Amino acid sequence: MNKEHLRDLLKQVQSGQMNLDAAMGELKRLPFEDIGYAKIDNHRCMRTGVPEVIYCEGKNIEQIQGIVRRMAQYHDNILATRASPEVFEAIQKTEADCQYHELARLVVIHPRPVEKKGNIALVSAGTSDIPVAEEAAITAETLGNQVNRIYDAGVAGIHRLLHSCDELFEANVCVAVAGMEGALASVVGGLVSCPVIGVPTSIGYGASFGGVAALLSMLNSCASGVSVVNIDNGFGGGYQASIINQMVVRGQGAEDRGR
Incomplete structure (x- = not known):
């Protein structure tokens, strides 16, 4: 039950459209x-x-x-x-x-259009990481966030990432999705002033151990401001990015009202 549903329920009781017993039955749930x-x-x-x-x-x-x-x-x-x-x-x-x-x-x-606010930069290292990246992106968009996708920009061709520096600098939070050795999160963390969420993926050869290598690499990042979610957890990365982005948006709104 969301706030709108509860408000509608109380209005129905107030107007006499719903009796107290029916309302109590709804509230019990x-x-x-x-x-x-x-x-x-x-x-x-x-x-x-x-x-x-x-x-x-x-x-x-x-x-x-x-x-x-x-x-x-x-x-x-x-x-x-x-x-x-x-x-x-x-x-x-x-x-x-x-x-x-x-x-x-x-x-x-029940998909409904929502105003997409703020700015989340979502970077994937390789094309193979896109399914996890898309889980993060669509999660964040559904929760009302503007997402800027930067795909196939891994460290093996770092010029591809550096080409998108302006987009990274404008973000309120960055999500770095990478398998293999997972270096992307550290590189992004070394470039930006905003929080970076590392999402390790299970993409890689034998000694990547199904994403454990990328996970450990991100956990041991020497770049400040990097946090990490679980392997292949695009949802978790997108949700966490949404929380951070929405806090920034609210803070900017409060600052604008105070002027």
């Missing part, structure tokens, strides 16, 4: 709704501004459909991550109003 295999956090949108995100891997089709069905009653722009085409088809049967981003394996349920 406000903290969470227990449907047996999941406890849906209906209150999360009010606490964080973002509805609970559905992680699809490990859930069967019926569970995903049940969660979507309940959440769609109250929320727009619901994110379902790690969704295969088969999962999308199942979601679509439950809620036709949804959009699939196949490269990112991400479904947006």
Whole structure:
């Protein structure tokens, strides 16, 4: 339940369109709704501004459909991550109003246009890293952020990255997505004054150990201001970037009002 839904509920009680018993029934489901295999956090949108995100891997089709069905009653722009085409088809049967981003394996349920604010620079080292980068980008855009994509700009051809320095300098936060040795996060961190979020990917040959090499490289970065999320966690990188960018936007707004 988001703030708009709660406000509408209270207005219905105030106007007499809904009686107190019906309103109490709605409010009982406000903290969470227990449907047996999941406890849906209906209150999360009010606490964080973002509805609970559905992680699809490990859930069967019926569970995903049940969660979507309940959440769609109250929320727009619901994110379902790690969704295969088969999962999308199942979601679509439950809620036709949804959009699939196949490269990112991400479904947006009840997609609604939002004003995209601020500036997030999202850099991927190689073309193979783009699926993880797109998960980060679409997550951030769905949450109301302007995202500037800079793809295939890894350190093996560092002139490609340096060509985009102006775009990096203008960003409120940068997301660096890289596999192999994961050096991109350190290089970006050494160029910019804003926070850098490293997203290691599992792309690489044997001794990359499925992204562990990139993860350790980013964790041990000598560039200040670099933080790191888990391997292939584009969603986490995009969400964290959104929080930082939105804080900057609010701060700029407060500063403008104070003038």
